[in-house]
Amino acid sequence: MVKKTECLAMLLAGGQGSRLGILTKNIAKPAVPYGGKYRIIDFPLSNCINSGIETVGVLTQYQPLELNDYIGNGQPWDLDRSYGGVHVLSPYQQIKGTEWYKGTANAIYQNINFIDRYNPEYVAVLSGDHIYKMDYNKMLRFHKEKNAACTIAMLEVPWEEASRFGLMFVDDDGSITAFEEKPKNPKSNKASMGVYIFTWSKLRQYLIDDEADPESHNDFGHNVIPAMHNNGERMFAYKFDGYWKDVGTIDSLWEANLDLLNPKVDLDLSDDSWRIYSRNPVAPPHFTDKNAKVENSMIGEGCYIAGEVDYSILFSNVNIEEGATVKYSIIMPGTTVKKGAVVEYAIVAENAVIDEGAHVGESPEAIANLDDWGVTVIGEKVTIGKGAEVKAKEMIDTDIEGVK
């Protein structure tokens, strides 16, 4: 008899995040940098360890190299354990052939053996691309109290945004009565956060049944959850009321970063009781030179700032030279903004160079039709030449020559 694990987490981290464009050209979405030193996946991983979940399977598929490297043995999250800990689970070859993860449910199905090794009572299925701080243990207690087969974390979203989400209708006791997937005219504003807790014995059977159904897309939202619902399983919604953001698009990634600078937003990363752990850069404190001006910003280790930084997030080892201006922007590790260059309303990926006098991005006020405005994105290792201009909404992944 193996040691029993109460709750194990399966983290879905295989998504490409195609709407993030060039930012996910070489990395999976959960590995996208966020908040000056973190990557998106630090949030669910830290939530796990802070909630006392010590066995985590990370399901990877798209561009896993950087993500695998980042997770490593799980030491930054205290997930390097002799029993349990973090395991990166990629699709593998089997007697019947090699199969990619066809859908979220299939990804878990293919790893039933992994889960069975730990013989858990409950399995949490998490998504690797949301920014939030949540105690899964409280949700597990709720799940047990309700004697549920499945508990879905639920967030009340503003009505005008409700049509972007999978919605639920919930009774007073928390039981889910109906689902609605991204409807045009929403009648509920209770959205699913993509955080599930299942009683493993139940889920295990539904996964096997789902796999046997050739019509199924093998997806949790489309197939497994409706199947459980139709069979009258006990399904409950667990209300969450903290900060939660899906960083699926360029604009939402940009916003979610700048949310950290807004004191009204309920996402405190300095909270000792719920630390977000990450692989820390090895760099000295950041240095602000004598003419530097820094306001309303988050600055990572190893940065050198001689210019002006306002309302921006600078990751580690970013150089802002004298006379350069950075506003309303996210600058990822190792990037240099040279003398007199301006970066505004932009996301600049790792190790890029914005040469002297270049101008990246435009403010919404500078554009006549607001529909034409959007955040500008510069890809990793791209050089924007001297004096070159990059307009709003553009996405640049090759070098741009300077203007004479």
Place this chain on the structure above:
Amino acid sequence: MYASNVLGIVYSNAYDEYLSELTSVRTMGSVPFAGRYRLIDFVLSNMVNSGIGKVGVSTKANYQSLMDHLGSGKPWDLSRKRDGLTFLPPFNTTYTDGYIGRLAALKGIIEYISKSDKDYVLLADCNVVCNLDYTRIIDGHIASGADITIAYKRGIAPKLHNTMSFELDGETITSVSVGEATENACNYSLNIIVLSRTLLLQLIREAAALGYKSFERDIIAAKAGALKIRGQKIDSYAKTIDSLQSYYDISMQLLSGEYRDLFAAEKPVYTKERDDMPAIYGVCSNASSSLVSDGCIIKGTVENSILSRGVYVAEGAVVKNSIIMQDCYISANAKVNCAILDKNVVIKPAREISGAETYPIYVGKNITV
């Protein structure tokens, strides 16, 4: 090239008494420096970056904070099955009477040294701040066939009671004087010493038998002719802390650009992780000519100062020419000038504390002003 065959020995308590304010609750090795670091980080990182994989840290007293900082040695990649970091607390036998100097310390860890399988030993102190590739010293030592190699710098010698200064003929040290501080430039020791393990053991045993007290006087100075002692000149950044004033001055000089000499990208300095968030600046905040660590929240003004992790500078507060250690809280409209605030100091709203550049004010750990 030979660094993997070298045992590193670090004296964490060396010269504690010269920095008595900061070392009343900790060792010299755990004195905070350059924001997020402790002095021992520089020695350990130098060793690891040079390829030394076995390090013993010798301690005498006040070593709780040091133990907490070093842990298993993981941040320096010294948590290993083979070699790695060994913490060497004082061994209370009759002949380790009080750890007066280097000799007593070495005598206390003779077991550890004699059990090592390395052929060479590198000794270093924590009060010397440098980012130095020790391989040059080690390889130079082995190539020259010298008995002992000591790294030295040319300049005004630090005012420590046993500072060695050298006369040299080429690389050979011909005479050694100990503790004779002058205001003239001389060749003074950085106390980075390389020698073979056999010779070190022989010297420790001899010293014990003959009752020697001082490594510097009774061994190095006395044997300067009999043994071939070699000097290795260091021209790069290396500063010796010999007082609170020099601790302050060396820190402030980092801000005039010297931090670039201390932190080179190819020679990273490792330290214990704290998983703080990046520093946050608020509305109307500013920091100029300053080193600011992660976890700081700055809503006021910071000028020409070093802020360690987790420092809070509230609205309207002004911090100038100061060293602020971990988790200090500077309340609204307070003013701090030319001060060294130890960990967890709280400055209440609108209070002012001010020292002078030549006499910085020190505020002890956990004090509320």
